[in-house]
Amino acid sequence: MDKLVLKTALLSLVAVIVAALLVFSLWMLSSPQTMASACEKTGNYRLAVTCADLRYKYTKNAADLARCAEDGILAGDDGYIVKYGEKLVAHSGYEELCAQKDKQLADSPYAEYTRGYNTYICGWLASAQYRSGAIEKAVQTAESGGVHSFNKLVIEIAQRRDAPAAESVLDALGKYQNEEAESLMNILRKFKA
Numbered sequence: 001m002d003k004l005v006l007k008t009a010l011l012s013l014v015a016v017i018v019a020a021l022l023v024f025s026l027w028m029l030s031s032p033q034t035m036a037s038a039c040e041k042t043g044n045y046r047l048a049v050t051c052a053d054l055r056y057k058y059t060k061n062a063a064d065l066a067r068c069a070e071d072g073i074l075a076g077d078d079g080y081i082v083k084y085g086e087k088l089v090a091h092s093g094y095e096e097l098c099a100q101k102d103k104q105l106a107d108s109p110y111a112e113y114t115r116g117y118n119t120y121i122c123g124w125l126a127s128a129q130y131r132s133g134a135i136e137k138a139v140q141t142a143e144s145g146g147v148h149s150f151n152k153l154v155i156e157i158a159q160r161r162d163a164p165a166a167e168s169v170l171d172a173l174g175k176y177q178n179e180e181a182e183s184l185m186n187i188l189r190k191f192k193a
Contacts, residue, residue, distance in 0.1 A: 036067065045075035049084070062093030066101075069121060078128040085125035089144065115148040127152040135165045139172045147176045147184070154184045158191065166191040 036051035048071040056064040069088045072080025088094060101117035114120070122145025129138040130153055142149040150173060157165045166188040173181045173188070 033064075036071070040071065040074075045071045046077065046080075049075060049077075049080050053084075062088070062091045062097040063100075065091055066097055066121075069125075073124050078131050081124055081128035082132055085121060085128065085141075088121060089125065089141070115146070119145045119148045121145070122149040123152045126150070127156050130156050130165065135168050139168055142169075143172055143175075147173070147178065147180045150181075150184055154187055158187055161191050163191050 033051070033055045036048045036055065039045070039048035039051060049068055052064060052067040052071055056068055065084060065088050069081065069084040072084050091097075098117045105114045105117065122141050126138040126142040126145070126149055129135075129141060138153055142153050150169065153169060157169060170185055170188050173185050
């Protein structure tokens with residue numbers, strides 16, 4: 001009798017787990033954007049990236065791809081940042097997306113702290129590319145975002161005391177003739193080989 005009760009309980013538990021997985025899978029497939037939102041609210045940005053990626057595969061929309069890149073940044077995953085960041089900056093709708101995001105930022109209380117969406121994405125992407133071992137790509141990405149996109153990259157290089165990378169970034173920053181570039185160059189000159 002005890003074996004029958006145990007067996008019935010286990011079968012019931014398995015049935016509940018299978019049903020929960022089925023509901024979860026259907027929810028993710030039918031409405032990945034709401035699943036991504038739920039994951040973002042709970043801080044599970046890795047799963048949010050997966051859901052946002054599924055949504056992007058349905059729409060091919062730059063905003064959905066931007067969500068993948070942003071969730072990758074919040075997850076702190078260089079693989080996601082590089083994968084989705086590179087796709088995003090190459091997307092045909094990227095410039096229009098940047099204009100929309102910049103307008104939204106201009107209307108926010110944080111406007112004075114931002115340098116623009118392109119700078120944000122390029123800064124994070126350049127930093128992730130550098131950590132992944134692609135300094136040349138990192139420099140090109142930072143250049144496409146402007147002088148402020150070099151901030152994160154310079155911090156990474158300074159933390160690692162990476163003289164060869166400092167040399168590459170110094171060359172790129174030398175093209176800018178402004179105070180910001182000079183400040184960043186002064187930091188890197190300490191590590192120059």
